[in-house]
Amino acid sequence: MAKKKCVAMLLAGGKGSRLNSLTKELAKPAVPFGGKYRIIDFTLSNCTNSGIDTVGVLTQYQPLLLNSYIGIGSAWDLDRKDGGVTVLPPYSESSEVKWYTGTASAIYQNMNYLKQYQPDYVLILSGDHIYKMNYESMLEYHIEKRADVTISLIEVPWAEASRFGIMNTNEDLRIVEFEEKPSSPKNNLASMGIYIFSWNILKEYLEMDDRNPESSHDFGKDVIPMLLEENKKLFAYPFKGYWKDVGTVQSLWEANMDLLNEECELDLFDHDWRIYSVNPNQPPQYISSDAIVRESLINEGCTINGEIEKSVLFQGVSVGSGSTIKESVIMPDAVIGSNCLIERAIVPFDVKIPDGTVIRSFEDEIILVTEEMLSGLYSAF
Amino acid sequence: MKRRLLGVIDATTYHEDLEDLLTHRSLAALPFAGRYRIIDFVLSNMVNSGIRSVAIFPKMQYRSLMDHLGSGKNWDLNRKRDGLFFFPSPIVDTDGNRIGSFEHFAANLDFFYRSTQEYSIISNCYTIFNMDFRPILDWHSDSGCDITEIRHQDSGSMEMYLIKTSLLIKLIETRHETGYSCMKDVVNNRHPLYNICHYEYDGYAVMIDSIENYYNTSMNLLKTDYWKQLFIKEQPIFTKVKDEPPTKYIKGSFVKNAMIANGCLIGGTVENSIVSRGVKIGKGAVIKNCIIMQKCQIEENCYLDSVILDKDVKVDAGTHISGTTASPYVIRKGTKQGALMNT
Numbered sequence: 166m167a168k169k170k171c172v173a174m175l176l177a178g179g180k181g182s183r184l185n186s187l188t189k190e191l192a193k194p195a196v197p198f199g200g201k202y203r204i205i206d207f208t209l210s211n212c213t214n215s216g217i218d219t220v221g222v223l224t225q226y227q228p229l230l231l232n233s234y235i236g237i238g239s240a241w242d243l244d245r246k247d248g249g250v251t252v253l254p255p256y257s258e259s260s261e262v263k264w265y266t267g268t269a270s271a272i273y274q275n276m277n278y279l280k281q282y283q284p285d286y287v288l289i290l291s292g293d294h295i296y297k298m299n300y301e302s303m304l305e306y307h308i309e310k311r312a313d314v315t316i317s318l319i320e321v322p323w324a325e326a327s328r329f330g331i332m333n334t335n336e337d338l339r340i341v342e343f344e345e346k347p348s349s350p351k352n353n354l355a356s357m358g359i360y361i362f363s364w365n366i367l368k369e370y371l372e373m374d375d376r377n378p379e380s381s382h383d384f385g386k387d388v389i390p391m392l393l394e395e396n397k398k399l400f401a402y403p404f405k406g407y408w409k410d411v412g413t414v415q416s417l418w419e420a421n422m423d424l425l426n427e428e429c430e431l432d433l434f435d436h437d438w439r440i441y442s443v444n445p446n447q448p449p450q451y452i453s454s455d456a457i458v459r460e461s462l463i464n465e466g467c468t469i470n471g472e473i474e475k476s477v478l479f480q481g482v483s484v485g486s487g488s489t490i491k492e493s494v495i496m497p498d499a500v501i502g503s504n505c506l507i508e509r510a511i512v513p514f515d516v517k518i519p520d521g522t523v524i525r526s527f528e529d530e531i532i533l534v535t536e537e538m539l540s541g542l543y544s545a546f
Numbered sequence: 547m548k549r550r551l552l553g554v555i556d557a558t559t560y561h562e563d564l565e566d567l568l569t570h571r572s573l574a575a576l577p578f579a580g581r582y583r584i585i586d587f588v589l590s591n592m593v594n595s596g597i598r599s600v601a602i603f604p605k606m607q608y609r610s611l612m613d614h615l616g617s618g619k620n621w622d623l624n625r626k627r628d629g630l631f632f633f634p635s636p637i638v639d640t641d642g643n644r645i646g647s648f649e650h651f652a653a654n655l656d657f658f659y660r661s662t663q664e665y666s667i668i669s670n671c672y673t674i675f676n677m678d679f680r681p682i683l684d685w686h687s688d689s690g691c692d693i694t695e696i697r698h699q700d701s702g703s704m705e706m707y708l709i710k711t712s713l714l715i716k717l718i719e720t721r722h723e724t725g726y727s728c729m730k731d732v733v734n735n736r737h738p739l740y741n742i743c744h745y746e747y748d749g750y751a752v753m754i755d756s757i758e759n760y761y762n763t764s765m766n767l768l769k770t771d772y773w774k775q776l777f778i779k780e781q782p783i784f785t786k787v788k789d790e791p792p793t794k795y796i797k798g799s800f801v802k803n804a805m806i807a808n809g810c811l812i813g814g815t816v817e818n819s820i821v822s823r824g825v826k827i828g829k830g831a832v833i834k835n836c837i838i839m840q841k842c843q844i845e846e847n848c849y850l851d852s853v854i855l856d857k858d859v860k861v862d863a864g865t866h867i868s869g870t871t872a873s874p875y876v877i878r879k880g881t882k883q884g885a886l887m888n889t
Contacts, residue, residue, distance in 0.1 A: 452802060
């Protein structure tokens with residue numbers, strides 16, 4: 166197999182428990198976002214747009230949909246003769262089944278995949294985040310700094326800093342301290358979970374981590390602290406731009422609403438940095454003479470007979486006449502009957518909302534509609 | 547499943563009445579319904595009818611058609627065996643509107659010899675319809691017909707013919723002796739040796755042959771009755787995918803009774819119109835009764851009524867252009883329209 170300068174390893178096993186019923190049957194990277202996409206589309210598109218053509222996607226939790234979605238990678242132009250996308254599920258060895266117990270062990274168990282490309286650098290990514298980033302520039306930075314590891318970081322609001330891995334750097338941007346989810350953060354520069362490792366360092370330290378019975382085999386908790394202890398050259402790569410970890414129903418809703426803003430930093434219309442996705446191939450959206458559409462993002466295959474305001478509608482959604490959808494996210498193929506009111510809610514895929522249903526949130530909290538909720542609503546009548 | 551049917555699409559047709567829209571493309575590649583090209587309908591019908599081998603016979607101006615079809619991947623026709631075949635005409639000067647020119651087929655006879663499908667369907671490239679060919683093939687073989695012409699109550703012959711591939715080869719080989727130059731000749735001559743049948747199709751079908759007809763058929767898409775007959779979930783119309791984001795309606799937009807494709811940014815009013823992929827409509831602009839093709843940019847405060855904007859047209863801010871619904875104003879591909887040009 167041809168040698169590759171840089172191979173990407175995309176961790177896509179995230180369970181996303183705080184997304185509740187949305188991730189009951191699919192992994193977090195497969196959660197729909199932005200009227201058309203799944204979260205993992207952003208990372209995969211970033212790879213293609215950055216000229217990285219060899220990507221291992223590590224799946225574990227609810228992999229069926231994700232595996233078939235990724236397929237041979239043609240949607241992202243990653244169906245290549247040499248390299249391309251490879252889905253890497255956990256596998257059993259002669260003696261035992263090896264689940265991915267941590268981010269580091271997941272990579273370690275796929276060292277043979279990496280070795281066949283003899284990479285100089287390995288880019289480690291998470292499939293949980295929404296952002297556009299040029300990994301090629303990050304790699305150039307890594308080479309220029311002669312770093313052992315480069316970690317990209319972003320400024321987060323102080324109040325949220327304890328949710329992240331926080332980095333403290335010197336003025337050269339060399340990382341002097343790394344704290345995973347600190348209770349009292351000294352800094353608000355958070356790790357984005359994006360690492361570039363020089364191959365020899367990755368190999369050496371993952372082997373070392375594997376031998377350590379005390380380790381939880383996690384990059385943030387175990388591998389990075391070990392590297393810092395041994396005074397390896399870890400550099401921070403500052404990232405500016407839109408970046409969102411949509412870990413909760415609230416943040417998923419917010420990220421969707423961000424797209425409706427005319428000045429949204431996450432530009433989906435940039436032809437030079439396309440976000441690719443599996444195209445549903447449906448007819449154009451039909452806005453009937455009874456419909457009113459204001460400040461919304463609507464995908465193909467939708468049939469709109471009602472009033473849509475500040476909402477995101479995925480492909481194949483239909484909205485009956487007399488219905489109003491306000492500040493909501495309606496996922497693929499959901500059917501909203503007539504004379505419904507849906508406000509500040511997320512309606513998951515394929516859900517059918519009967520005529521006359523009213524779902525609205527009077528508090529700050531966003532409602533995630535479930536089948537149980539709907540049957541409850543109707544048994545009450 | 548046995549592959550019984552070979553698809554043959556004649557993409558040589560040119561209609562002078564559509565000239566304004568055909569200067570850069572063949573009729574087969576004429577954009578329709580916001581994201582399709584006319585040929586997508588017959589091609590998708592073939593694929594949805596289980597046809598796995600389709601030959602397309604184009605003539606002039608086929609660059610846009612080739613760009614659109616590519617390897618056939620979007621129709622699942624990029625196959626190791628069979629798939630999509632492209633046979634441009636070696637003859638520059640043949641009679642324009644004969645569907646299934648035997649002279650053109652003769653130049654590619656090897657393809658027919660090599661095809662294993664027992665039957666062939668020969669079709670024109672400019673009909674808007676959603677039809678399953680399988681019941682017609684069953685009807686054709688059960689009725690003992692040699693040639694079946696598909697007809698429609700409104701338009702007469704739909705210029706679609708079912709025939710045994712071996713008989714088609716024979717007709718091509720003997721074209722000089724018989725004087726038959728195309729399928730129409732054979733059917734109209736009612737040769738006593740052949741059992742020629744007619745199949746009446748009663749579904750929705752329109753053959754696009756003039757601007758007026760193109761405009762009316764497009765506008766009919768805004769009526770659910772028509773729309774439902776063309777876009778059927780189980781029989782999708784495939785086309786080249788473009789990776790456009792969903793359409794974004796920004797503050798000040800007002801849209802009703804419209805068909806809008808992906809990748810548009812809409813800041814103005816759109817009524818009774820078809821808007822294709824990647825169109826930008828500025829704030830305060832009013833678009834009524836229009837067909838706006840791909841990637842047009844309409845700046846702020848324009849007023850367009852009953853206009854067909856071909857691809858890549860740029861309309862400067864404040865421009866007013868009006869046609870009538872009976873005779874829409876056509877603006878050619880890639881042109882720039884200024885505020886003072888059409889007043």
